[in-house]
Amino acid sequence: MSIRHGLLALLERGPRHGYQLRAEFDAATGATWPLNVGQVYSTLDRLERDGLVAQDGDPDPDGRIAYRLTDTGHAEVRGWFASPVSPKGAPRDELAIKLALAVTTPGVDVLSVVQTQRTGTMTALQELTRLKTRAAGDDLAWSLVLDSLVFRAEAEIRWLDHCEARVARAAAARPQNAVVPVSTTGPAVRR
Amino acid sequence: MSIRHGLLALLERGPRHGYQLRAEFDAATGATWPLNVGQVYSTLDRLERDGLVAQDGDPDPDGRIAYRLTDTGHAEVRGWFASPVSPKGAPRDELAIKLALAVTTPGVDVLSVVQTQRTGTMTALQELTRLKTRAAGDDLAWSLVLDSLVFRAEAEIRWLDHCEARVARAAAARPQNAVVPVSTTGPAVRR
């Protein structure tokens, strides 16, 4: 859903054609999440089909097609900015799933999984701070996106510490659960 | 990619068929990211095609097909747990994109967007803490997933405060860009 709304927001600045939209999207987010070229066109087709954008007059001698917002499209953009991002639509968090499966799967060393991830996240965090010092002042949008990644990485590290403590505590509480083969314990195998 | 690896990790416990896999996945994550039933089967087909799982013997009188890990599949699971989640594969962050576009689009009141989002996130956070007190001790995996969501929401709020400060500072630096009411100010409708 974010591409759809992203393109609409960019069109709020005025009519654009596909290639321009891709370039401005990349510029706004500092190429953190580069937008695939082909995707822009299919998304534009869908937006036109749904009546949120329309071709801006002439197909252009060079074959370029500029799009502009319709009234419905304008309303959609305003509504997007006026409403918070729903927490329900959050995508699957791969790391959380991985840890959740690690603690419930026998024979997996959860502590080492946590430690591996922490060093990985720390490395990413250092890379981020390096980027931030380089391109600090000039581009506000790009800088905010970087900050978002930093805040998220820091939260991830805190969460990993938290997991380590809780897992260690649970392991100490009942050390007999060393390695249990689960083979037969499926829930409610009907016959 | 997370579904693929998730199913593999579940099969590490022993042979299962599709419906069971879905049920156990939902149980592990506390139905936070419910797994679509149809998706399990198509993913299993792809895994079988790629040689990571194999049908476990008989097609079963009731038509059920149980799958088990192959040696390649085992290796894949071990590799997944042994390597950190890559920061490059992070999905597009809708909120970050929204803010980045808000600050670069004329006629959008960034401060009100930030405040709307903050109240929304706070509400979600309260809901999470309520859930956490209810189902705290019994299920470690589900509890860790909840904590992950809490840590993330807190980081989001911190980031929103940070954004507010930076935007306010930037606005103070060049106050001619005051605040244009969003309703009528469609920028540059060319004709």
Next chain:
DNA sequence: GACGTGGGCATACCGAGTATGCATACTCCG
């Protein structure tokens, strides 16, 4: 001045993966 070569712009298509929903079938149970 003619040529062709390479690079940037712009659009379009393809294949694989992801996601959701619907149709089906079968069993158990009231």
Next chain:
DNA sequence: CGGAGTATGCATACTCGGTATGCCCACGTC
């Protein structure tokens, strides 16, 4: 019989990355 739960498969739509195609322009060369 009809509804709920188990189990599988198909249809559809969107995402994503790569790639082909054409076009113009700048450059250098003969």
